[in-house]
Amino acid sequence: MNAVKTGSHAASTLEKTPVGDLVDGKGHSSGAEWLTRYSTSLMGVFGTPQRVLVRGAGCLVWDADGKEYLDLLGGIAVNALGHAHPFVTSVISSQLATLGHVSNFFTSPTQIALAEKLLALTHAPPGSKVFFANSGTEAVEAAFKLARRNGASPDGTTGKRTKIIALEGAFHGRTMGALALTAKEAYRAPFEPLPGGVVHIPFGDVAALEAAIDETVAAVFLEPIQGEAGVRPLPPGYLKAAREATTKAGALLILDEVQTGIGRTGKWLATEDAGIVPDAITLAKGLGGGFPIGALLTFGEQTSSLLAAGQHGTTFGGNPVATAAALATLHAIESQRVLENVAVVGDYLRTGLAAVDGVTEVRGEGLLIGFDLDAEVAPAVVTAGLDAGFIVNSPGPRTIRLAPPLVLTKDQTGTFLAALPAILRTAKDAQ
Incomplete structure (x- = not known):
């Protein structure tokens, strides 16, 4: 029996091997293929995942089909510094x-x-x-x-x-x-x-x-x-x-x-x-x-x-x-003075949300924000948001929750605010 490789040689071998190949030896799989495999191997306690995410950098993530998203949920308030922060890594x-x-x-x-x-x-x-x-x-x-x-x-x-x-x-x-x-x-x-x-x-x-x-x-x-x-x-x-x-x-x-x-x-x-x-x-x-x-x-x-x-x-x-x-x-x-960024960007985001037609109330502090809608379309907003390249969450039929990485920038926030009216219209049309 061959001994398990250890030390620098094993490390260098792993570094040269794509993670997808390590997982299954089958090379690249599409999002649909991964979800089929998910349904046959994992318990259904989370329902069907919305996407198969494969990579992240800062406030952005990419799915198995190469689509880019602005992550405004942060793994439900977990990824404080975004994805793949170089110092933490x-x-x-x-x-x-x-x-x-x-x-x-x-x-x-x-x-x-x-x-x-x-x-x-x-x-x-x-x-x-x-x-x-x-x-x-x-x-x-x-x-x-x-x-x-x-x-x-x-x-x-x-x-x-x-x-x-x-x-x-x-x-x-x-x-x-x-x-x-x-x-x-x-x-x-x-x-x-x-x-x-x-x-x-x-x-x-x-x-x-x-x-x-x-x-x-x-x-x-x-x-x-x-x-x-x-x-x-x-x-x-x-x-x-x-x-x-x-x-x-x-x-x-x-x-x-x-x-x-x-x-x-x-x-x-x-x-x-x-x-x-x-x-x-x-x-x-x-x-x-x-x-x-x-x-x-x-x-x-x-x-x-x-x-x-x-x-x-x-x-x-x-x-x-x-x-x-x-x-x-x-x-x-x-x-990195992240707390200051949270205060500034949070204020900017809440102010911008309050000005969007169809938003009836904005709550929260810093970068933990909930906003209510004038119709029970929040789940459809999540779907329309994904199609538009934004990850958000709906804890209720009229409510959207945002908990993005604390390093979210004003420019990134602005792209969401600019896209939100069209996302809301798409969600209402889908009802």
């Missing part, structure tokens, strides 16, 4: 060639450095800590466990705090604990019974929030902007009211910034100017610049000590490559 490659995975029986310099960096960026108080996961839903699962430990008895059994509060319209993920926090019935119903104790209260209603929080509540989970509900920001003053009510009752305030964090709104955290300190924050999506990573940040010594050794874990969480990718992403955002 080089750091990932270098780290993988140095040390790829060690498990959490060990640690690595990149894991420690990233935890320190996140605590510094979020102005975390003394005693704060970080737990690394692989995704947003896993970060929320860790936060769910954290909530269960609030008020637990010394022997580890659950105490009197058995209730967790989330909002109507909330989306916190698809795993069982995160799904219990998610409000959409279509996501929940096939998997009930879900973990108990979660109560959903009306969105943005301070009186309902204050009435729901008592000594039986372990935690309140809030998204500062509900992305899956159509980019719906919490009303002014809501977070302060939540902080006051949870503090008074001894409940945790946990902020889900999976979609809104890491510069998406033009700030490191969407909630950093809210004038509050939460008990915990979940992060993911843009944190790795496209590489899978999630994080739970616990603020203060008391909250950080709720989960003891052995009470949670993950094999891949915080591995050297993922944490190196996140460090590279954060460095690039800082050094």
Whole structure:
């Protein structure tokens, strides 16, 4: 038996081999051919993919048939620096060639450095800590466990705090604990019974929030902007009211910034100017610049000590490559003044959208934007947008969501704004 090739010779061989040939040895396939193969080999949980994408650069991607698209969704707010960012790519490659995975029986310099960096960026108080996961839903699962430990008895059994509060319209993920926090019935119903104790209260209603929080509540989970509900920001003053009510009752305030964090709104955290300190924050999506990573940040010594050794874990969480990718992403955002770009381009995009005939409302902050239409044509707008070379998303029948790379330029934004009226007309004609 031949030994597996290792070292520089194997590396040079791979570099000369087209990725498509490595995958199947059949050479180039059209988008239609790939989709046929997709339907016979992958579970249908995502439905039929809209396109087969093969390459990206910055805010542009290309499909298997060579068509170019301006990516205004960014992998659902994931590709913070666009596609194939040279610095992030080089750091990932270098780290993988140095040390790829060690498990959490060990640690690595990149894991420690990233935890320190996140605590510094979020102005975390003394005693704060970080737990690394692989995704947003896993970060929320860790936060769910954290909530269960609030008020637990010394022997580890659950105490009197058995209730967790989330909002109507909330989306916190698809795993069982995160799904219990998610409000959409279509996501929940096939998997009930879900973990108990979660109560959903009306969105943005301070009186309902204050009435729901008592000594039986372990935690309140809030998204500062509900992305899956159509980019719906919490009303002014809501977070302060939540902080006051949870503090008074001894409940945790946990902020889900999976979609809104890491510069998406033009700030490191969407909630950093809210004038509050939460008990915990979940992060993911843009944190790795496209590489899978999630994080739970616990603020203060008391909250950080709720989960003891052995009470949670993950094999891949915080591995050297993922944490190196996140460090590279954060460095690039800082050094390239990306947050300033988000503020400028976001304002330009929202102003331009508000002037388009057929757009009835524009919401959001930075480069997380939702806009409503005067007819239930949003899914048709997605299709017409693809045909015109733009990737957008429809979280509702009248709503389009934009979450492009944070490096989107005004010129690129202008091409979308110029094309949007024709896209809307095409969508309406298709109905």
